[in-house]
Amino acid sequence: MQLDKSLFPEHKQPQLGQCFADEMRPYPWSAKLEPHYSRLRATENAITEVPDGSQHFSSALWSACFKDMAEAELWHYTTLNGLAGVLKSREVLLHSLSKRMSEGELTDFAEQFDYRGLLDFDEDGHRIADKFARDLFYLSLTEQDEPGDMWNFGEVRLRLKIAHVQQRAQLWQMKYSAGGNPLTILKQFAQTRFSRHFVPSQVSRNGAFFLDAYHSRESEVRLLVKRFEETTDLVVKRSYGHEAVAIPIGITNTRVSIDLVCVEVETNADLMVAQQLLQVNVPDWNIQCTVCPL
Numbered sequence: 001m002q003l004d005k006s007l008f009p010e011h012k013q014p015q016l017g018q019c020f021a022d023e024m025r026p027y028p029w030s031a032k033l034e035p036h037y038s039r040l041r042a043t044e045n046a047i048t049e050v051p052d053g054s055q056h057f058s059s060a061l062w063s064a065c066f067k068d069m070a071e072a073e074l075w076h077y078t079t080l081n082g083l084a085g086v087l088k089s090r091e092v093l094l095h096s097l098s099k100r101m102s103e104g105e106l107t108d109f110a111e112q113f114d115y116r117g118l119l120d121f122d123e124d125g126h127r128i129a130d131k132f133a134r135d136l137f138y139l140s141l142t143e144q145d146e147p148g149d150m151w152n153f154g155e156v157r158l159r160l161k162i163a164h165v166q167q168r169a170q171l172w173q174m175k176y177s178a179g180g181n182p183l184t185i186l187k188q189f190a191q192t193r194f195s196r197h198f199v200p201s202q203v204s205r206n207g208a209f210f211l212d213a214y215h216s217r218e219s220e221v222r223l224l225v226k227r228f229e230e231t232t233d234l235v236v237k238r239s240y241g242h243e244a245v246a247i248p249i250g251i252t253n254t255r256v257s258i259d260l261v262c263v264e265v266e267t268n269a270d271l272m273v274a275q276q277l278l279q280v281n282v283p284d285w286n287i288q289c290t291v292c293p294l
Contacts, residue, residue: 014038016047016194023189029064029182036060046197047190058201064182066209067173071163073261074141074221077153080273083263086158086249087281092258093237093244094137094225097208101133103215109207112178113187114197118204132204137234137245139223147266147292149217155270157292159261162223169256170224172209176216225255250285263289 017037024030024037036057041050049057078086086092097105106129110118118129144150147157164171178184183200190198205226225245227234233254235246247253249260265274274289 013041013050016040016042019193020186020189023193024185027182027185032060032064033057033182042194042196046199047194048199049201055201061182061186061200062202062206066175066206069162069171069173069221071161072143072171072221073159073161074143075145075150076139076141076158076160077147077150078156078158079154080156080270080277082154083156083158083274084277084281086260087277089246090250090282091246091248092139092160093239093246094139094223095239095244096242097133097136097138098130099240099242101130104211105129106133106204106207108212109210112210112212113181113183113207115199115203115207118207128204133208134243135227136205136208137225137227137243138208140218141221141223142219143221144219151266155266156274157264159264161259161261162256164223164256165252165254168225168254170206170209170222171256172222172224174215174218174220174222175210176213178210223256260285260287263287264292265289266292 017040020040021030021034021037024033039050039054039057040047049055076092101107106118110116110129118127118132120128122128122131140153141160141162142150150157162171175181183198187198190196205224208224209222211220225234227236227245236243237246238244247256247258249258251257263274263278265271268291271289271291278285278287278289
């Protein structure tokens with residue numbers, strides 16, 4: 001069927017969603033999207049979700065693209081100096097994504113999924129991806145139990161119990177390949193059938209959960225919070241020349257709760273230092289510290 005180049009009139013817009021539903025039905029993940037395809041709307045250049053303040057389709061799509069951990073115990077690797085900072089402050093810092101832009105943050109996503117507007121520059125000469133990165137704050141974690149090369153990120157690893165609060169933070173597994181991703185398939189169909197870009201809500205934020213295959217050995221689970229212009233609930237500090245969000249340990253935050261479960265170190269020499277730091281700074285926590293078993 002040839003597409004009428006004029007815009008879909010409002011009364012025919014639900015037919016657009018039905019086209020997507022019919023085409024995507026063979027994919028198992030499409031069952032999550034089935035109740036929400038009718039929310040798709042065509043504009044002159046793009047297919048988006050109806051802008052009524054709800055994001056039911058986009059939320060279902062992203063949950064099909066990335067694994068939401070919701071609540072989990074994960075490892076965070078750091079140095080002995082990093083451990084000292086965590087224990088003295090009794091908080092974990094989520095750093096601005098700005099500090100990692102040279103590693104392909106947001107730009108790998110923009111290139112692989114053809115959201116090249118993120119690579120454009122505004123009238124002040126600032127790249128769009130860099131502007132978005134300033135308001136995204138992350139903590140790198142992993143499910144991977146065998147340290148292996150992970151010790152390259154520091155001689156200490158913290159076992160953290162993390163749970164986001166009412167979806168106000170995201171705890172998702174990173175993806176390292178665009179192949180077979182629901183977003184890729186939907187974009188291809190939108191372009192081939194309707195000559196339009198496919199732009200779900202929250203693209204600029206959720207692109208932070210994709211890096212290229214070079215980083216796949218990190219097996220990262222990322223905790224992410226976004227600062228909006230009107231945000232007032234985040235405590236922002238400076239760390240290594242960039243902004244960072246401070247999340248208290250053992251106290252429920254408006255975005256996420258983080259508890260320290262245990263500490264493991266790489267060597268016996270590190271063990272003595274780590275145990276001393278725990279005793280001096282947080283004796284009331286009764287945190288076990290051991291050498292990671294080989």
